[in-house]
Ligand SMILES: Cc1ncc(C[n+]2csc(CCOP(=O)(O)OP(=O)(O)O)c2C)c(N)n1
Ligand code: SF4
């Protein structure tokens with residue numbers, strides 16, 4: 062008799078997100094939510110401001126998630142989560158994990174004041190920014206997370222984004238919160254592992270999650286995971302964590318970095334870029350990677 | 358127990374006796390003592406609450422709202438610029454049906470920077486779906502906080518307790534501090550029907566299309582319409598327990614008045630003094646102090662003003678391009694009322710300029726000299 066071949070699941074089997082959500086095909090933000098909930102489990106409250114995810118979970122009275130959601134104002138993800146945590150604790154629930162779940166616009170731009178306030182107080186919340194590098198809900202306008210060179214409806218080809226992406230992780234590290242991690246929808250095991258680690262820590266925990274958006278990036282829906290993986294492999298979006306604002310650990314060491322051009326060329330939002338532009342992006346990525354290696 | 362306290366501390370005591378559980382707050386003159394005392398009470402465990410030192414009023418209200426959604430009783434206080442910064446979240450609190458209670462110190466809006474009283478800050482938020490209680494004494498401030506929770510939580514509608522900058526916020530008065538067990542008997546713990554919890558997961562406030570939104574707002578208005586009776590009812594219950602009546606309005610010698618002032622806030626107290634001085638001179642004056650402005654007490658105003666010979670509405674506010682806001686409201690309430698009296702509108706005291714008994718005497722002299730109003734705004738005390 063042949064020996065039974067057993068497949069071991071590397072991710073929790075529990076599904077807290079049902080199909081039937083309203084996201085576009087190939088939406089990275091949906092994968093991110095699914096993996097996060099696998100890690101955190103059902104005893105989680107989500108605070109979701111205006112962003113694609115304000116729509117994705119479904120219109121009233123539906124929701125595709127088995128966890129409760131408070132839909133909050135655009136700039137209030139952090140302050141809403143702070144209030145929920147305090148409210149739950151005062152009514153006897155000290156166990157539930159409270160998550161602020163916001164896009165890059167809600168985090169890097171309009172919500173940064175509330176986020177900084179919560180982080181400075183070290184409020185006991187997990188803040189997750191799923192980064193699709195623009196305001197997608199309102200139709201692809203630039204945010205301060207939009208990378209150099211990208212087209213959006215407010216950075217048209219004739220005047221594409223000429224400033225680099227804001228370094229949100231450095232800003233959060235400067236708050237010396239207990240835990241910060243980057244994660245990518247292409248690396249769910251790493252994402253779930255770090256989210257579980259974060260769940261056990263008290264205080265403000267911050268996740269910066271790379272979430273490709275075929276609609277806004279003008280890429281193929283079936284390339285979303287591939288793009289996310291390439292961004293990790295070429296150090297465009299490296300996977301690392303920072304504890305107490307100081308201790309940096311790279312989760313995926315790269316022996317050899319792939320060229321960024323492969324990643325850039327798969328996306329319509331970068332179509333107008335010349336070889337020289339791409340070389341400049343490569344230089345910037347190399348410099349950031351060198352800085353990261355030095356900080357470990 | 359009687360204590361001599363400032364109006365701001367009357368708000369703090371009101372929140373403490375109501376057993377507020379989450380207090381996110383941000384300082385602004387002239388509100389600071391409200392939150393300083395509350396933070397002291399939380400630190401010394403006189404009050405079992407979480408005091409959250411948020412980085413702005415916008416966040417203060419956001420945290421109040423979500424803590425309330427999670428089932429906690431919440432309190433905050435602010436003034437002028439802070440209230441304006443909260444504007445978006447004021448709609449959120451009422452639209453989401455979270456009975457937050459907020460103390461607002463009436464302060465004039467900048468520019469130029471003013472820390473002195475007028476009502477344009479709170480009246481700019483008139484249409485946000487909050488109840489508004491305007492107070493004329495420190496005792497009323499404390500009592501109103503307790504009543505605001507009682508009515509607000511019954512209807513799931515937020516409420517503002519409003520007092521004048523300095524004229525009340527920093528003025529010390531004797532205040533009866535009710536006993537905690539009596540307040541507990543009047544105000545049971547907050548237990549909302551639906552709350553934010555993984556035990557019973559719901560999505561609050563998601564995308565709401567034209568097929569549902571309208572009904573949500575209809576229900577808010579229908580519940581707001583229940584508020585006047587509930588305010589009167591809880592006001593009587595309060596009187597039975599504490600000996601002080603908390604009604605929709607405060608009537609002073611209205612019954613036989615030839616001239617009725619319509620007033621609010623601390624000016625509403627000054628008006629009573631003026632009524633007595635005028636009566637000494639043989640002029641039958643009276644004063645209707647508007648305590649509750651939202652919900653607007655239509656029936657009460659029609660009943661009392663319907664019997665008056667003349668009414669003089671005194672506004673410490675203005676709607677630019679229209680006229681005094683109380684004046685608009687009173688006139689609209691009297692529309693279609695047979696034998697409604699002529700109603701005069703006066704604007705005075707903006708930016709904290711004093712309103713004294715003489716101000717009311719000047720108003721009385723003006724109103725009594727005319728058969729009816731011949732201008733929309735009569736300015737009192739302005740330098741031209
Ligand atoms: C105060 C306020 N300003 C503007 C908006 C409009 N708005 C809604 S979502 C959004 C962009 C969201 O971008 P992001 O946070 O990156 O999330 P994404 O849509 O990309 O998922 C904007 C500008 C709003 N809802 N509230
Ligand atoms: S626009 Fe982008 S982020 Fe938004 S739902 Fe579509 S794919 Fe997802």
Ligand SMILES: [Mg+2]
Nearest residue numbers: 164165195196
């Ligand atoms: Mg975005």
